[in-house]
Structure formats: C-alpha cells, structure tokens
Amino acid sequence: MIPYRAMLDVPHEVVEHISWLIYARRCELNSRRRKLGCFRQALLVLVHLRKNETLAQLAAAFGVSTATAGRYVNETAGLLAEHAPSLHQALHKPPPEGFVILDGTLTATDRIRADEPYYSMKHRRHGMNVQVVAAPDGTPLWFSRALPGRTHDLTSPSLRPGAPPARAHGVIQACLSHQLLVLADRACQGAGATVRTPYYGHRDLPEHYQRYNRDHTRLRAPGERAFARLKQWRILRKARCSTNRIGRTVAAIHAIEIAWRSG
Incomplete structure (x- = not known):
C-alpha cells in the first residue's frame, strides 16, 4: 500500500x-x-x-x-x-406541520447467494432494511435498527405475521401517542392508527381519490431526501x-x- x-x-x-x-x-x-x-x-x-x-x-x-x-x-x-436520538427523543418536539414521513430503504451488502434472509426480491440484491421517520422537509428524525433485506414492510419476525417493521420498532404507537399523522407508501397499508397511505388503483379511482393520491405523493416526496443524504456516505452504498x-x-x-x- x-x-x-x-x-x-x-x-x-x-x-x-x-x-x-x-x-x-x-x-x-x-x-x-x-x-x-x-x-x-x-x-x-x-x-x-x-x-x-x-x-x-x-x-x-x-x-x-x-x-x-x-x-x-x-x-x-x-x-x-x-449519541443518536431514540424514537421518543426524535418526536419530543414534533414538526409544526403535524405530520411525519415514514419510509424504508435497502442498504446493500456483499453477502453471498446462500445468505437467503438478506436477499431482497424487490431490489434483486442482498441488503438490510432500514426505516426512517423524516420531517416534512425531508430532515431525518430517526433511523431504525436494520432488519434482513428479505423482510417485507408488512412482515416482522418479532411480532405476529403481517405486522409491519414500523410497528415492531414502535413507530406507529409513538406517533399515535404524540398525535402525529404518518404519511407512508402502500407497503404500510393496513397499519392503522394515524398512518395514511395512498389508495390502490390509477384510472379506475374516482377523481377525489386521485387528487388525494397526488397530494399524498407531493407531501411524502421530500422523505426521499433523508435516504439520499444518508447514501452520500458511501459505506451504505455497499457495506462490507x-x-x-x-x-x-x-x-x-x-x-x-x-x-x-x-x-
């Protein structure tokens, strides 16, 4: 060297x-x-x-x-x-807009094919699933612990089948106790409490449902900035x-x- x-x-x-x-x-x-x-x-x-x-x-x-x-x-x-804040510390001073954004990403790893639990069929690669709670402007407030990439947003080994990782990490209950609205994608549909997701369908939806989906997407889009800033640290592009x-x-x-x- x-x-x-x-x-x-x-x-x-x-x-x-x-x-x-x-x-x-x-x-x-x-x-x-x-x-x-x-x-x-x-x-x-x-x-x-x-x-x-x-x-x-x-x-x-x-x-x-x-x-x-x-x-x-x-x-x-x-x-x-x-020194990273816990979930309740992050929500101690909730955003003035009254809602937060919940999203997830896959952190790629160099696992081999035999490491099946870490293989995400959605992304066609090995990795770890990380959830984020972000402010309306995209500023990350809290990141979850990492789960194997095979873990779908509606499954978790620590809870009953069908429970989302957001519930396993306590996000839904914490936001409910702080009276915060949660905007999430369709993967969290059925999470309940204060979680709001888009409606399924496109052209078949009534106009007011389509308008709701457009507004939901517009408000949730800044949440991608949290992961974009996180992935600027190259170790999370493919962790060894x-x-x-x-x-x-x-x-x-x-x-x-x-x-x-x-x-």
Missing part, C-alpha cells in the same frame, strides 16, 4: 466534535496513550464512513496496523451511535462489514449528520 494525500468533504468542526467525544471516552477509560491522537482517529473513521475505504487502505494512509484501524472504527462507531453492524453504522452517521447541521 502506498499512502497519498486526499480531501474529505466533511467540515473541520465535525471532525473536532467527534475528536472531543473520543477524548472524553479515553479519559473515562483512562486510556490516553494511543497510536493516533483523537483528531486523527476521528478523521480515520470519517474517511471509512464517507469514502468506504477498506481497513487495509486506512491502515496504510494513517500509519497503523489493519487491526488497529478496525478497532478505531468499531470503537468510534459505537460511541457515535450512543458484518450485517450486525449496519444498524449501528446508520445510527453513527445520523449522529454525525446532526452535528453537521447544528455546527
């Missing part, structure tokens, strides 16, 4: 914010002597998340071993995930890590995005 200089499109303030979190954790563990300083460790993790460089590439660039690079990534990702770590990685990136917006 030959190291070279490169640019990272992340504000300096975000790197400093993460480095202070790392410093606090090192003080808490009484572990201050490390191969890399707090700022360099934060930079290493951001390069991994933003550019999806392998641990071998990170090790060569920062002058550490591959094992050390992996340890820094796991340690910092877990630290950042702790264990599927057990993808949910934590999404939470870590969400915490970074919050620091980025507030910075």
Whole structure:
C-alpha cells in the first residue's frame, strides 16, 4: 500500500466534535496513550464512513496496523451511535406541520447467494432494511435498527405475521401517542392508527381519490431526501462489514449528520 494525500468533504468542526467525544471516552477509560491522537482517529473513521475505504487502505494512509484501524472504527462507531436520538427523543418536539414521513430503504451488502434472509426480491440484491421517520422537509428524525433485506414492510419476525417493521420498532404507537399523522407508501397499508397511505388503483379511482393520491405523493416526496443524504456516505452504498453492524453504522452517521447541521 502506498499512502497519498486526499480531501474529505466533511467540515473541520465535525471532525473536532467527534475528536472531543473520543477524548472524553479515553479519559473515562483512562486510556490516553494511543497510536493516533483523537483528531486523527476521528478523521480515520470519517474517511471509512464517507469514502468506504477498506481497513487495509486506512491502515496504510494513517500509519497503523489493519487491526488497529478496525478497532478505531468499531470503537468510534459505537460511541457515535450512543449519541443518536431514540424514537421518543426524535418526536419530543414534533414538526409544526403535524405530520411525519415514514419510509424504508435497502442498504446493500456483499453477502453471498446462500445468505437467503438478506436477499431482497424487490431490489434483486442482498441488503438490510432500514426505516426512517423524516420531517416534512425531508430532515431525518430517526433511523431504525436494520432488519434482513428479505423482510417485507408488512412482515416482522418479532411480532405476529403481517405486522409491519414500523410497528415492531414502535413507530406507529409513538406517533399515535404524540398525535402525529404518518404519511407512508402502500407497503404500510393496513397499519392503522394515524398512518395514511395512498389508495390502490390509477384510472379506475374516482377523481377525489386521485387528487388525494397526488397530494399524498407531493407531501411524502421530500422523505426521499433523508435516504439520499444518508447514501452520500458511501459505506451504505455497499457495506462490507458484518450485517450486525449496519444498524449501528446508520445510527453513527445520523449522529454525525446532526452535528453537521447544528455546527
């Protein structure tokens, strides 16, 4: 491996914010002597998340071993995930518009064909299903834990057959308790409570149903921005890590995005 200089499109303030979190954790563990300083460790993790460089590439660039690079990534990702808001924290101050957007996406992985639970027939690829609750302007408020890609939006292993992941994660009940309207796609039809989905059919629908579908689509469309911004972190375009770590990685990136917006 030959190291070279490169640019990272992340504000300096975000790197400093993460480095202070790392410093606090090192003080808490009484572990201050490390191969890399707090700022360099934060930079290493951001390069991994933003550019999806392998641990071998990170090790060569920062002058550490591959094992050390992996340890820094796991340690910092877990630290950042702790600062991601829970569902009830995200809904503590509901949007003034009175509704939120619920949507899901598939985070691609490098699983093999034998890993059937992670294969999504809809997307024709292996991955993990992640749900998002977004504000009306598309700002992500909360990301769920990751479920195997085969999990349809109307099934969940943790509840009765036919229960959507949104119910498994507690989204529907949380929005109901906060009296928030939820706009979702047809995959969540039948979820009940305050969830509103489009009507089935196109030309056969009455005019007022078609108008409802158009208004519903217009209001729900900004929710795609949440995933578009999330996928700017290339590690989530095709993750090479264990599927057990993808949910934590999404939470870590969400915490970074919050620091980025507030910075």
